[in-house]
Structure formats: C-alpha cells, structure tokens
Amino acid sequence: MSNPNGRFGIHGGQYIPEILMHAVTELEEAYNHYRQDPSFNRELTTLLNEYAGRPSRLYYAEKMTRDLGGARIYLKREDLNHTGSHKINNVLGQALLAKKMGKTRLIAETGAGQHGVATATAAALLGMKCVVYMGQEDTIRQALNVYRMRLLGAEVVPVKTGTATLKDAVSEAMRAWTSRIEDTHYCLGSVMGPHPFPTLVRDFQAVISREVKSQLMEREGLLPDAVLACVGGGSNAMGSFYHFIEEKSVRLIGCEAAGRGIDTFETAATIATGRPGIFHGMKSYFCQDQYGQIAPVYSISAGLDYPGIGPEHAYLHDTGRAEYVSVTDEEAVAAFEYLSQTEGIIPAIESAHAVAHAMQLAPGMRKDQIIVITISGRGDKDCAAIARYRGEDIHE
Numbered sequence: 480m481s482n483p484n485g486r487f488g489i490h491g492g493q494y495i496p497e498i499l500m501h502a503v504t505e506l507e508e509a510y511n512h513y514r515q516d517p518s519f520n521r522e523l524t525t526l527l528n529e530y531a532g533r534p535s536r537l538y539y540a541e542k543m544t545r546d547l548g549g550a551r552i553y554l555k556r557e558d559l560n561h562t563g564s565h566k567i568n569n570v571l572g573q574a575l576l577a578k579k580m581g582k583t584r585l586i587a588e589t590g591a592g593q594h595g596v597a598t599a600t601a602a603a604l605l606g607m608k609c610v611v612y613m614g615q616e617d618t619i620r621q622a623l624n625v626y627r628m629r630l631l632g633a634e635v636v637p638v639k640t641g642t643a644t645l646k647d648a649v650s651e652a653m654r655a656w657t658s659r660i661e662d663t664h665y666c667l668g669s670v671m672g673p674h675p676f677p678t679l680v681r682d683f684q685a686v687i688s689r690e691v692k693s694q695l696m697e698r699e700g701l702l703p704d705a706v707l708a709c710v711g712g713g714s715n716a717m718g719s720f721y722h723f724i725e726e727k728s729v730r731l732i733g734c735e736a737a738g739r740g741i742d743t744f745e746t747a748a749t750i751a752t753g754r755p756g757i758f759h760g761m762k763s764y765f766c767q768d769q770y771g772q773i774a775p776v777y778s779i780s781a782g783l784d785y786p787g788i789g790p791e792h793a794y795l796h797d798t799g800r801a802e803y804v805s806v807t808d809e810e811a812v813a814a815f816e817y818l819s820q821t822e823g824i825i826p827a828i829e830s831a832h833a834v835a836h837a838m839q840l841a842p843g844m845r846k847d848q849i850i851v852i853t854i855s856g857r858g859d860k861d862c863a864a865i866a867r868y869r870g871e872d873i874h875e
C-alpha cells in the first residue's frame with residue numbers, strides 16, 4: 480500500500496471506536512499479505528474471468544462519436560458483468576479475502592440494493608452466510624432487490640434509524656460489525672469508510688483502468704485524453720482513474736449527482752456543495768447543514784445518493800489532479816435516453832451522469848482525441864423510475 484497510515488493528503492484515516500481497531504488492523508494485515516500472494520491473485524483472476532465475465536469490453540461508440548462530431552468515444556462496459564455492474568469486482572475480492580481470513584459471514588450495507596445483491600451473490604458462491612443492512616425506505620422502494628437478496632440466501636435487515644436510507648445502513652452495518660468481528664467481515668461497497676477500505680476497494684476496482692489502458696493501447700496505440708465516470712462513494716471512478724493518475728496528459732473527470740441542482744437543497748453533489756468533515760470512519764468532504772450535521776441528500780439515482788465521497792477523490796480534488804462536475808437529474812435522464820437510442824445500450828441512471836457530461840465535452844474536442852466513459856452498470860433496474868419521471872406509470 481502506498482499510504483501506510485491510510486491518508487490521502489489530509490483525508491482518510493481511521494475515525495472509529497476502539498473496539499473496531501482490532502478488526503481493521505486484522506484486515507489490513509491480511510490484505511497486505513494476500514495482495515502479494517500469487518495463489519490468491521490467481522484465484523481472484525479466475526473468479527473475475529470465469530464467473531463475473533471479465534475482461535469487460537471496451538466498445539467504440541461509433542454512432543455517438545459521429546453524432547456529437549468531436550472526440551472518439553469509447554464505453555467501458557462494466558454493465559456486462561455478472562449482476563450488472565462494477566460492484567462485483569470489489570465484492571469478489573473482499574469475499575475471497577474474508578474466506579482466506581477464516582471468516583464465515585459477510586455483512587454489507589446497501590442503498591438501492593446493487594451492492595447487497597452482489598454481496599449475496601458472492602456469499603452464495605463461496606458458501607458464506609450473508610446479512611445485508613438496508614434502510615427501511617429503500618426496502619420499500621427496491622422491493623425486487625430485497626427479493627433477489629433473499630433468493631440468494633441472504634438475510635435483509637431493514638434499518639429504521641435516521642432517514643432510513645443508505646447512510647443509516649452504513650452506520651448500522653458498522654455497529655453490527657462492532658458486536659461480531661470474530662467470524663464476520665464487513666464487505667464495504669465503495670472507496671470509503673476507515674482505512675484500509677478506501678485503498679482495498681480501489682485496488683479491487685483498478686482492474687477497470689488496467690484493462691482500459693491495455694485495450695486502448697491495442698486498438699489505438701494511444702492513451703485516452705479524458706476518462707469520465709460517475710461518482711457516488713467513488714469506487715467505479717477510482718477504478719477507472721487509478722492506472723491513469725501518473726499519466727498527466729489524461730484528464731480525469733468525476734461526475735457527481737446534482738439532483739435538482741447544486742443551488743437547491745435537493746442535491747448529492749459532495750465536491751460542489753460539501754465541506755470537510757468526519758463521518759463513517761473517514762475524513763473527507765460531506766454535504767452538511769449549517770450546524771455541521773450530515774445533510775439529507777437527493778438524486779434520481781439511488782446509487783449516487785450518498786452525502787460523502789471517498790477520501791482519495793477528496794485528495795485528487797484538492798491537488799487538482801481530477802476534476803469534478805455536477806450533472807442534474809434532467810441531464811442524466813436525457814443521456815439515459817440518448818445512449819439507449821443512439822447505441823442500443825441502456826445505461827444505469829448512475830452511469831448516465833457520466834454520459835451526460837461526455838455529450839457536453841466531446842463536441843468541443845478534436846476528432847483525433849479520445850474519451851473513455853465508464854458505463855458502471857446496466858439500466859434495466861431504472862426503467863420504471865425513468866418512465867415515472869417522464870410521466871408514464873408502468874408496473875414493475
């Protein structure tokens with residue numbers, strides 16, 4: 480690990496109760512051991528390739544390129560992975576690590592249910608018990624994913640505290656881990672929380688940029704000029720950026736959810752509207768009210784609806800290495816429809832935030848320049864909500 484104390488500039492760290500120190504230290508030691516273990520890495524690669532379907536395609540979006548009339552656009556197709564998003568990359572890595580550590584139980588938080596479904600999937604495959612904490616509100620909004628998790632053999636625990644959404648599910652999962660660390664691994668879903676999670680999740684997602692780099696080199700013999708990804712906690716974006724951070728010619732652009740706009744209270748754009756703070760075990764930027772309390776956040780996309788951002792993104796923002804832009808619900812919905820109609824690819828509404836910014840960026844770039852957009856997931860799960868947004872009521 481390049482950051483032994485878990486700091487990214489002033490961000491990151493381990494702001495956790497004493498009782499969890501043992502668990503995160505044990506995890507860090509195990510990770511430092513297994514990440515260099517050839518047989519662990521062989522097993523993980525086999526799971527990623529044979530089970531999750533990697534490497535994912537780097538698809539040249541020719542019609543979109545022609546239509547926008549500027550940079551050549553490539554889509555990194557994480558939507559084609561088993562369970563339909565990039566989440567499986569991280570989950571398979573953590574589940575295998577937990578198994579090597581002798582853990583028999585995985586717990587996880589989930590918002591929309593994507594990470595919960597991925598964790599329940601890995602637990603079924605590896606023969607582990609699984610408990611998923613989910614805000615009560617979200618269990619109602621995402622009933623189908625609750626069914627999927629239970630079908631896969633997981634127990635789903637509705638969380639009734641706070642706003643009964645994702646941030647409360649994270650808090651509850653951390654509390655549950657505190658009370659049972661012997662046999663349990665907390666499979667955290669993004670590049671956030673206390674060290675070593677931001678580093679460990681980034682490393683498991685870095686397979687995205689490793690593949691993009693070699694796929695593009697093979698096809699174009701070039702580096703991209705810009706890499707775009709949506710940012711909730713920031714795991715698909717960190718994975719997409721990682722192997723390009725040292726390549727200073729590559730613009731790294733994170734697309735946050737502005738919701739109804741960054742000048743309204745209904746937003747989830749953390750870099751645009753947040754302030755430094757400490758929450759969920761880390762120092763980073765968080766959306767806060769005037770008293771410094773974590774503010775309720777809103778986005779049409781449940782996967783981007785988190786009041787913080789991973790500490791490495793906070794650092795990439797502070798140093799100017801990455802840029803962060805805000806994309807509204809309206810722009811994301813338009814991009815969701817655009818990609819469906821132009822390329823026949825229905826992206827997750829989260830990923831559509833990155834597509835929306837590419838639609839603004841590409842026309843002003845030269846035809847010999849290259850943009851890579853990470854399509855973090857597929858959009859089947861969003862169709863009913865987008866139809867509703869457009870005033871059409873369809874049954875799920």
Ligand SMILES: *Cc1c(COP(=O)(O)O)cnc(C)c1O
Nearest residue numbers: 669711712713714715782829856
């Ligand atoms: C969960 C999710 C996200 C947001 O999480 P990150 O950690 O920011 O990547 C984005 N896209 C999809 C499809 C998701 O399921």
